[in-house]
Amino acid sequence: MILSFLAVPAWLLAMNINLDLTLPAIIGAVLVVVYLFIDKQPKTKITHRKRQAVKTHRLLDHDRAGFMRHLRLDAKTVIFDGSNIYYYGHDKGYDAVPLGMLINQLRNEGYRIVCFFDANIYYTLSEHGAFPKSEDHSWALLQDIFGLEPLEIYVMPGGVQADQFILDALKYLPVSFAVTNDQYRDYTARYPTVMRDNRWRKGVVISTTEVQLLHHKLQKQLLLN
Known part of the structure; x- marks a missing residue:
């Protein structure tokens, strides 16, 4: 997944778009940080509770x-x-x-x-x-x-x-x-x-x-x- 984030600045370089070289680097760094932050968040485990049968006398x-x-x-x-x-x-x-x-x-x-x-x-x-x-x-x-x-x-x-x-x-x-x-x-x-x-x-x-x-x-x- 991290490769997809780095692909954005790489694409800018490959297209020879007239941007300062520091901009793609900054964008790439920001995306990496965002990815790492999201990836480290605790994942909520979805559990399905079994329905307990109602006991009668x-x-x-x-x-x-x-x-x-x-x-x-x-x-x-x-x-x-x-x-x-x-x-x-x-x-x-x-x-x-x-x-x-x-x-x-x-x-x-x-x-x-x-x-x-x-x-x-x-x-x-x-x-x-x-x-x-x-x-x-x-x-x-x-x-x-x-x-x-x-x-x-x-x-x-x-x-x-x-x-x-x-x-x-x-x-x-x-x-x-x-x-x-x-x-x-x-x-x-x-x-x-x-x-x-x-x-x-x-x-x-x-x-x-x-x-x-x-x-x-x-x-x-x-x-x-």
């Missing part, structure tokens, strides 16, 4: 219906451990009836319902005769069997237990409680603010005549038969 990652992100923090919400209460009802000989009764009653009392099920709920219901084994698994089955609305159902992905998801939901929804007979003792240290008193969960008792929700006075008695 697992509650949102596995929410197939996409309703969890729209839950209002100031709305009173009931988080059902659906599989837990269903198994209890089945053991008592009532299958899905107790869970369905509690869902319907608490919804009528103004609570927002979120019902978590383990991934094997469809196979369990099929084994218990709730629907034919040949029938396709769909949320419509859960809606029909338990009386749920589409945006109240959260089915866990395979190999993932609902326990931590239920506790996460309780943690981020301050006006909420869980309906479950599981006390989640293994998670006490991880969720101290959730389990700080006995109001965070309501157990269920099924007798021969009615379904009761402990630590909560239902506005209507849930009678069986």
